[in-house]
Structures are given as structure tokens and as C-alpha cells.
Amino acid sequence: MIERDHPDLSVGKRCKLLSLSRSSFYYVASGVTNLNLALMCLIDKQFLETPIYGVRQMTCHLRKKDHLVNEKRVRRLMRLVGLRPIYQKPKSHKAEKGHKIYPYILHGLRVTCPNQALLSDI
Numbered sequence: 001m002i003e004r005d006h007p008d009l010s011v012g013k014r015c016k017l018l019s020l021s022r023s024s025f026y027y028v029a030s031g032v033t034n035l036n037l038a039l040m041c042l043i044d045k046q047f048l049e050t051p052i053y054g055v056r057q058m059t060c061h062l063r064k065k066d067h068l069v070n071e072k073r074v075r076r077l078m079r080l081v082g083l084r085p086i087y088q089k090p091k092s093h094k095a096e097k098g099h100k101i102y103p104y105i106l107h108g109l110r111v112t113c114p115n116q117a118l119l120s121d122i
Contacts, residue, residue: 032080039067040077047083054085 006014015022032040039062046061047053053061055075062069078084095101111117 036077039069039073040081042067043074043077043083044081047078051086054087 009017011025012022015025042062042065043058046058050057055071055078058078059069059071059074062074106117109117
């Protein structure tokens with residue numbers, strides 16, 4: 001985007017024209033370390049066996065394997081790999097918008113003896 005060896009404008013002036021700080025022009029991103037790659041591989045293997053493991057359970061699993069990790073690191077690595085645990089999401093019992101709501105037929109009826117009212121669910 002910005003040529004390093006432009007003859008007319010200095011780097012500072014070019015960054016100012018683009019509203020870009022000079023520190024971000026010189027910034028070079030560091031790669032993923034070998035330890036993080038090994039941890040991501042372990043997380044991926046364990047996730048294939050137990051896809052219900054979230055961050056906390058995965059952290060406990062890695063600590064049992066003698067890896068010194070905390071939840072923040074495991075959360076970041078799981079997000080990098082793209083892993084999300086399989087679990088029931090909250091409010092999954094809510095009906096859709098167009099779903100018809102049926103009235104409760106036994107409302108107001110006093111059930112005083114056995115087998116007076118039978119209920120079935122389809």
C-alpha cells in the first residue's frame with residue numbers, strides 16, 4: 001500500500017496522508033509459536049473425541065497432560081482453530097414467530113379423582 005522507497009514523499013508524510021500511524025507501518029506481526037501449534041494440535045485431537053468439552057474442561061484436560069495453560073490461552077487457541085463445543089443453547093424451547101399457540105383446555109377444571117383428565121403430548 002505504501003512504497004518504502006518513494007522518491008518524493010517521506011514515510012511520515014505518506015502515513016499522514018493515509019491517516020495511518022507510523023508505528024503500524026513498521027509493525028511486523030509475529031507468527032504462531034511452536035508451543036501454541038502443539039497445544040492447538042492437542043486441543044483438536046481431544047475435541048474430536050469429546051466435542052462437548054468447552055474451555056474449562058479442555059483446560060483441565062491439558063493440565064492433566066502436564067501442560068501449564070490457563071483458560072484465557074485455551075479460549076484464544078480454540079477460537080483460532082475455530083472450535084466451539086456442542087451444547088444446548090439457552091432458550092431453545094421458545095417457539096418460532098409463526099408457530100400457533102394452542103389454548104390449555106383443562107384451565108379452570110378441578111380434577112378430583114384419578115383418570116378424570118388424561119393428557120397426551122404429540
